[in-house]
Amino acid sequence: MNVLVFADSFNGSAVKAAHEAASYGAKIANGGNTSIVTYGEISESSMNELASYGITNILHANGINDMDPARLAKLVEAAANETGAEVVIFSHDYTGKSVAPMLAARMKAGLVTGVIDYPSTDGSFTVKKAVFSGKALAEVKFNTEKKVISLLPNSVGKTKTEASANVTVFNPDLGTSSVTIKEFKAKGGEGILLTEAELVVSAGRGLKGPENWGMIEELAKELGAGTACSRPVSDIGWRPHHEHVGQTGIAIRPNLYIAVGISGAIQHLAGVNGSKVIVVINTDSDAPFFKAADYGIVGDAFTVVPKLIAAVKEFKAAQA
Amino acid sequence: MNILVCISKAPDTTSKITFTDGNTKFNEDGVQFIVNPYDEWYALVRGLELKETLGGKLTIISVGGADYEPILRKALAIGADEAVRIDANPTDSNQVAAELANYAKANNFDLVLLGKETINYNGSQVGGMMAAMMDVAYVSNASKLDVAGTTASIEREKQGGTEVLEAQLPCVISAAKGMAEQRIPNMRGIMAARSKPLNVIAASGAAALTETVSYTLPDAKGAVKLIDPENVAELVNLLHNEAKVI
Numbered sequence: 001m002n003v004l005v006f007a008d009s010f011n012g013s014a015v016k017a018a019h020e021a022a023s024y025g026a027k028i029a030n031g032g033n034t035s036i037v038t039y040g041e042i043s044e045s046s047m048n049e050l051a052s053y054g055i056t057n058i059l060h061a062n063g064i065n066d067m068d069p070a071r072l073a074k075l076v077e078a079a080a081n082e083t084g085a086e087v088v089i090f091s092h093d094y095t096g097k098s099v100a101p102m103l104a105a106r107m108k109a110g111l112v113t114g115v116i117d118y119p120s121t122d123g124s125f126t127v128k129k130a131v132f133s134g135k136a137l138a139e140v141k142f143n144t145e146k147k148v149i150s151l152l153p154n155s156v157g158k159t160k161t162e163a164s165a166n167v168t169v170f171n172p173d174l175g176t177s178s179v180t181i182k183e184f185k186a187k188g189g190e191g192i193l194l195t196e197a198e199l200v201v202s203a204g205r206g207l208k209g210p211e212n213w214g215m216i217e218e219l220a221k222e223l224g225a226g227t228a229c230s231r232p233v234s235d236i237g238w239r240p241h242h243e244h245v246g247q248t249g250i251a252i253r254p255n256l257y258i259a260v261g262i263s264g265a266i267q268h269l270a271g272v273n274g275s276k277v278i279v280v281i282n283t284d285s286d287a288p289f290f291k292a293a294d295y296g297i298v299g300d301a302f303t304v305v306p307k308l309i310a311a312v313k314e315f316k317a318a319q320a
Numbered sequence: 321m322n323i324l325v326c327i328s329k330a331p332d333t334t335s336k337i338t339f340t341d342g343n344t345k346f347n348e349d350g351v352q353f354i355v356n357p358y359d360e361w362y363a364l365v366r367g368l369e370l371k372e373t374l375g376g377k378l379t380i381i382s383v384g385g386a387d388y389e390p391i392l393r394k395a396l397a398i399g400a401d402e403a404v405r406i407d408a409n410p411t412d413s414n415q416v417a418a419e420l421a422n423y424a425k426a427n428n429f430d431l432v433l434l435g436k437e438t439i440n441y442n443g444s445q446v447g448g449m450m451a452a453m454m455d456v457a458y459v460s461n462a463s464k465l466d467v468a469g470t471t472a473s474i475e476r477e478k479q480g481g482t483e484v485l486e487a488q489l490p491c492v493i494s495a496a497k498g499m500a501e502q503r504i505p506n507m508r509g510i511m512a513a514r515s516k517p518l519n520v521i522a523a524s525g526a527a528a529l530t531e532t533v534s535y536t537l538p539d540a541k542g543a544v545k546l547i548d549p550e551n552v553a554e555l556v557n558l559l560h561n562e563a564k565v566i
């Protein structure tokens with residue numbers, strides 16, 4: 001079947017999750033055409049990289065730079081018509097969450113968001129997603145010919161092929177924008193985007209105060225990890241809001257989540273229980289987080305974390 | 321200003337999640353339901369604040385059965401003026417969005433607010449679908465909202481930063497953390513809520529386009545492997561050689 005993948009970009013390159021979505025789309029197409037629709041400024045090398053996941057065509061709307069979800073939905077709809085796509089794939093990230101529902105409504109297509117695995121296509125087309133904040137999985141069946149899926153990042157990985165794609169400039173008439181972007185305030189710092197991080201170091205109220213985050217940032221830097229925190233920590237302003245993970249913050253599913261001085265309340269776990277491996281460092285051996293952990297150290301963060309930083313440095317030196 | 325806030329019910333965040341009917345239905349037995357936190361804490365409270373400063377009326381709306389009424393009463397106690405329940409037991413977001421959009425279109429709302437997602441299905445679907453069905457602007461995941469005249473000024477979190485933007489009313493906005501602070505209903509509010517209108521209207525019969533065929537619980541985690549705090553290097557070793565994540 002023909003598949004269309006929407007690829008969002010940031011600072012001139014496709015976002016990391018778009019590569020996984022491209023690879024996912026090509027697998028579903030199973031020999032049919034897999035096309036990508038993207039927009040705004042995006043470098044040729046980034047488009048080549050996208051293509052290498054098995055993409056036949058890239059439609060590039062170089063004429064739009066803003067992010068009005070209504071216009072992007074019209075763009076993707078036009079691209080779906082152009083490419084005869086039966087399935088449209090988004091990444092379940094900020095952009096995907098705003099555009100996919102608008103597109104599904106326009107196309108009268110069924111929509112399943114936050115999908116974590118390849119569809120099963122024998123007889124009916126069903127996909128799997130996490131529900132109840134990760135406490136259960138649901139198998140959801142499409143009853144429509146056209147289908148829209150948003151893929152939870154870091155769910156299926158990606159496979160390169162030998163493919164190279166045709167790039168076509170594609171600027172259909174999208175009408176006027178219904179929103180006006182005034183400003184974009186980039187997050188300060190060099191840190192890795194939490195939503196894209198494969199490794200995450202996170203800390204909670206057990207750290208006692210914002211002045212103690214130096215070691216968390218250092219551990220993250222040594223590992224090449226993003227940083228996160230529990231809700232009370234962002235509520236009292238020790239850490240910025242965008243680091244708050246959990247039921248009321250963002251949900252992440254990195255390969256490794258290291259939780260330091262976080263008790264592991266159910267609402268916190270809801271945002272991180274999709275992590276592949278969880279490490280917990282806590283003074284209290286009864287902290288609920290240990291029940292959700294793969295590895296644990298019962299000990300004081302203020303002595304364990306510096307030792308861990310030293311051990312990671314040693315490991316890296318030995319690998320080099 | 322005429323404001324509509326869409327309300328969903330959700331199981332309390334500490335609920336035990338189990339299923340019935342051959343794992344096809346969420347088991348509501350003994351489950352305490354709450355107003356979906358994003359709908360209540362952010363969308364409803366910000367809607368009330370806007371109404372308080374700009375004047376107008378705030379209506380809350382749900383698509384659901386009679387079991388929705390305690391949830392709607394709670395939202396009325398927080399300060400909404402009246403409630404509407406569209407009588408249906410929807411099975412997917414398209415069905416919910418189509419019913420809500422129908423009502424919103426027919427009743428000339430300036431602003432439609434709702435939470436960025438529910439905590440049970442985590443879909444982030446209804447707001448965007450509604451906006452497309454109503455053919456109005458949509459801004460998702462807004463952490464700040466102000467309205468002056470017919471212009472909404474919004475901040476939203478997105479990849480790598482915060483976007484500051486404006487949208488023309490009418491529009492649909494989904495609310496995230498930061499937009500407002502939770503309000504606890506007081507006794508007066510709770511009493512007043514009992515006599516506020518709660519209108520039940522018939523559904524238009526919108527269709528579900530997807531269907532949940534089964535639920536499963538994730539595999540239980542094996543026991544945690546504890547590492548001696550005096551031997552932290554062992555953790556690095558395990559993460560590299562056993563878990564293969566570094």
Ligand SMILES: Cc1cc2nc3c(=O)[nH]c(=O)nc-3n(C[C@H](O)[C@H](O)[C@H](O)COP(=O)(O)OP(=O)(O)OC[C@H]3O[C@@H](n4cnc5c(N)ncnc54)[C@H](O)[C@@H]3O)c2cc1C
Nearest residue numbers: 204205206230231246247248261262263265267268283301
């Ligand atoms: C509706 C609702 C939604 C919520 N949503 C979220 C959410 O999205 N995200 C979220 O995180 N929370 C959320 N919460 C709050 C949640 O219930 C917990 O209160 C919160 O996660 C606790 O944060 P914490 O673990 O940092 O702090 P605490 O619970 O205070 O835990 C601190 C931990 O640090 C340990 N500790 C103390 N000193 C040290 C030390 N020196 N070294 C190592 N460990 C130490 C302690 O043993 C303890 O386990 C929500 C709550 C509700 C009711």
